[in-house]
Amino acid sequence: MxxxxxxxxxxxxxxxxxxxxxxxxxxxxxxxxxxxxxxxxxxxxxxxxxxxxxxxxxxxxxxxxxxxxxxxxxxxxxxxxxxxxxxxxxxxxxxxxxxxxxxxxxxxxxxxxAEPLAVVTRAVKRGAPRAGETAAVVGAGTLGLLALQVLTAAGARVLVVSRTSRRFAMAKALGAADTHAVSAGSLDGAAQQFSGREGVDLVIETAGSAMAVQHALSLVRPGGRVVLTGLPHEPTPVAFFSVVRREVTITGSMIYQDEFGEALRLLESGAVRxxxxxxxxxxxxxxxxxxxxxxxxxxxxxxxxxxxxx
Ligand SMILES: [Zn+2]
Ligand SMILES: [Zn+2]
Incomplete structure (x- = not known):
């Protein structure tokens, strides 16, 4: 070709x-x-x-x-x-x-x-969002800004969390209900305020760092789901006590199986830009x-x- x-x-x-x-x-x-x-x-x-x-x-x-x-x-x-x-x-x-x-x-x-979109289409699918749920996306790069749109298309209200506020105007333009810079303070506080309860129902982590995994766990509510798409190569400390105590479901998501066609349909319908x-x-x-x-x-x-x- x-x-x-x-x-x-x-x-x-x-x-x-x-x-x-x-x-x-x-x-x-x-x-x-x-x-x-x-x-x-x-x-x-x-x-x-x-x-x-x-x-x-x-x-x-x-x-x-x-x-x-x-x-x-x-x-x-x-x-x-x-x-x-x-x-x-x-x-x-x-x-x-x-x-x-x-x-x-x-x-x-x-x-x-289409290719990175297929990656996050699978990640979001593994998180099984329901309409009306709250979700957070960790990271506002290509994957994060695509995950935001896939979640919004599924009917979730989305909080975008990033180290800096650089991409927040674009996140808002692409459908984010709110944004939060990590440097602006407590993540669990931000998630509680956004969700109106103990945290968000679902977190999609796209940043691929050990820190991002910790951020995802701070944002999720007890009984909530975290999907990891990034690949932190460094050892990642996780307080598994809190995972057990709060019954958090942590799911890995690796590229895509059959999501490429779905990604193209999301682009064709205009749901994702x-x-x-x-x-x-x-x-x-x-x-x-x-x-x-x-x-x-x-x-x-x-x-x-x-x-x-x-
Ligand atoms: Zn790539
Ligand atoms: Zn094989």
Missing amino acids: RVDLAGLCGTDYSIWTGARAVAYPRVMGHEFVGRVQGAGRDVRSVRLGDRVVVEPNYSCGRCPLCREGNRNLCFQRTTIGIDVDGAFAELARVPERCCWAVPAKVADDDALL GEPLVTHRFDLDAIGEAFDAHHDPASIKVAVAPGKSS
Whole structure:
């Protein structure tokens, strides 16, 4: 496929800096939208010229995990842009089963967010929000601002919690009922005030730090649910006494199983907007600047547009 737009994320940044090793040489990039430029003889589901967005993870299909439907947990999972070459290129070669037709109503800038949106669609689904419940999102980056919208679409009232207030105007514009900066004081107090009771019913953690896990546990009410989507690599101290005493349900959520189609439907209906999150755009030749922009706290989603440089 010809890559029209590819997004950068934290995973790409860690490969770029060398913090995360991959087999070299490797073309990175796993969040992308483009057009089918050529197809193998047996390809049936996409045709030349189709606009597609790529689901970049595929599993072995044979192990017990895959056979029971847990393909996101497969030990032999392959990620395009990490294990095989990806999207920071003019052309990318991807398996047919990874291609999703982009509905005509969905702009490239919205479709670009389909992959992280599928991640939070699963996380929110695992948290099982009910209409009228209160929820908090920890983190106001790409995942947090998407989780906010998925929760709102499910009928929850959402409090966005972040280290700084930088993204709060955007969070409000995207549907947050309220916002709270961690530096502004007690999280349990903020959650109590927001919910009108002992804390919020559901917390979706998207920041991926040990601190964020603690914040999530401070926000949730007794009997409430916490879904963790970030991957804190450092040891994370948790007061399990309080988890037991308050019967908090903690659930992990790993990428997505069958949520890609749902993510596209959320974009198509307009319930979720991706385009406001795309703050920067560079030609492929300027990818170094794109990574600098990704590192800048003022950016949200940085995109490269390989189609433009050819
Ligand atoms: Zn990513
Ligand atoms: Zn498998």
